[in-house]
Amino acid sequence: MPAILSRVAPRTFTVGSRLMASAARLETVPREEIHKEYDRKKTFYHKDLEIHLANPEQLKTKPLDPTKLKFGHTYADYMMTCDWDATSGWHHPKIEPIGELKIHPGAKVLHYASELFEGMKAYRGVDNKIRMFRPEMNMARMKRTAIRAALPDFDSEEMINVLTEMLRLDQEWVPNSDVCSLYMRPTLIGTDPTLGVGCATEAKMFVITGPVGAYYSTGFQPVSLLADSRFIRAFPGGVGAYKMGCNYAPTIWVGKEAASKNCQQVLWLYGENEDLTEVGTMNIFLFWKNEEGDMELITPPLHRGLILPGVTRDSLLELGREWGEYKVTERTLNMQEVKKALAEKRLYEMFGSGTACVVSPVGKILYHNKVTDEYEELHIPTMSSKHGVMQKFYNTINDIQYGRLIKDGWMRDI
């Protein structure tokens, strides 16, 4: 046991530090969040958490150079699981060594895509402290998604406290580098074996984490996008605004189509006017001089339910508005406007935003013109922009995430 404890920071297990940690949390948590009746129908509880420690052989060797790690290829030692059933509610959450899940062949997740997830990150700051970036935003979205997916709801703070516990155990997996991070993947699946399409009566929450390397190891790489309105990602009355697994499966084939045309991502268009909605699995931003001559940062609005409300999207909007250097607008934007602005040299930057990369510059759009049925190449001058809007966002978010810059309420210390 001592060998294990030395690996996982024994301090974690003493009551004193635990109380201090929760006391520190009380200051940031709204009061009504704290005093709630114990009800396992509504949520699982951090205080019920069972930690099953790994034996030494189960602990994996950490990669030597975390900057080279590809996304989603390496996992940390522990995972969290918590079962739910309709009769008794949530069971005790568990943290245990990562291992395969036993899933009934008839489980809803395997047939009807009864599943949803989140993507979030923990960073080791320059002061060696570990922080999560706006986890309450991810949890709020996960709860919204759970309702839409007819899967059980839970309490955000309880979940964040459990995630914190996981990070304490796997703290050595949070890379000591300001270009790397520990990606966290909370997932909720329907597990009951029933052949009828209906509400899940059993479900499982689980979380796996894994270190990810530098997204831009050799500086920004502009991406090429395939824009073809014959493919859609989301539609009104659908679930495009939720992080349900079902939004992703249909995009894989389209992504392959894009790759066959030398495009790395798909620019998802919607409707008759070919409105821009998302890029790959990221939100999209455009910096231009609008027709009235104002410098303006634009991203499509959320109200039609076609767009995932990204945490990075929200953060960029907030920063942009705070800086007040240009107009910040959420409005619908279509391909004709983009083409016109390009022709008039009013379009300076276009970039995606997401947890994986913060920002991703767009260099080219391969646009399928539905009238002529021909492809047009549109060059986007993001990389040669003198305005540096994207670059400033990237630097600022990075500084906040790695503790070089304080932004109140955005980082959660572990």
Add this chain to the structure above:
Amino acid sequence: MAIIPYTVDSFTGFSKSVVEEENAENLVCPSEEVESANTTFRTHSSFQYANLVVEKNTKKQRLPSDPEKLGFGRYFSNHMIDVDWDAKEGWFAPHIKPFQNFSIHPAAKVLHYAQTIFEGLKAYHGVDGKIRVFRPELNMERMRRTARRATLPDFNTREALLLIDELIRIDADMVPKTDKASLYIRPMLFATDQHLGIGESMQAKWACFTAITGSYFNYDRGIRLLADPEMVRSWKGGVGQYKMGCNYAPTIFVGKLVSRIMAAMQGCDQAMWLSGEDRLVTEAGAMNLFMLWTNEENELELITPPTDSGLLLPGITRQSVVELAREWDLMKVSETNFTMDQLVRAVQEQRVHEFFVSGTAANVGPVSEILYCDKERGVKENLVIPTMSSKMQLVKRLNKTLSDIHYGRIEKKEWQRIVELN
């Protein structure tokens, strides 16, 4: 909070619905043979029936003798088919093994990005004691089309059918000996790749199990549908015409809403899916739909929405109903779109004679009422359809004919795949 140090037993199972895995010792073939089968017979184009390895389950479940008590999907088969694929090696040797839980890595793509597809078909115990599967080749071909769209590996229809035959043969006593129930067959194919990047899966699993099914709906009252254009199932440019898992998840919540809205009424509640500004009628629940009416040109017509719109699933029962109706030649049979406006007008003018849904689970089921709620247009009306009292009795006749074909009371060879028993 409890911290449990590592002990041998501390790493326990997960799901409540875990099936006991106690059959490992009941291998029919020696384990060495299993291993050699695993390494020798890898094929790229498809798995091969010839490479099949069978592990028999020595335990048998006790089933209720009363067919009424079998329920829908309550009893799973004793065996299942399990075939692995990876991009480098191709298909591994197929296994038939005791029904058991899958072991799936928590990062497997199926659990995150819904990379899963499935099929549903049925085997029937005929009046002559033969077991028949209804048009399984159509299911396998649809599954292959779906696999392509879902970027999952292709396989050979014939090999898949031979495997399914074998599974039914091994579990032959699970096929209910009654014409009130059947054995539901559920082939599935999903991505098992353990990498979280969104993309084509380098590993996949093809599996198939069966479950006993009684009747899905009670047809005495007819089915009631709720048509609300705010509930959308599919869209042009999407995957509505493929049997991908992702088409179903968003409908679960809608189904919940439907039952809440229609709680006041009794009967089977399903959403009727409309599409677009024209309010095109597309599907109901997870079923296709048909209308027998006197159309605007005063012709008697059986109409069902076409599949080329990409908005609806090309059902096997749908296709069979269209083919039977064309064979009978009693009315015009059209695969044409119709709108809610047309439907409402026809109901008002008493030109709608029958309205019904079709699907493997439901067969054909009569619809008695459609509640049409359209907030945008300020419409809320209940359309009463006289399906149950129709003089033409098309639903009844279709149900009887399909059932006769299922249970071998009439012969239609090309629709009946007979599973030869040992």
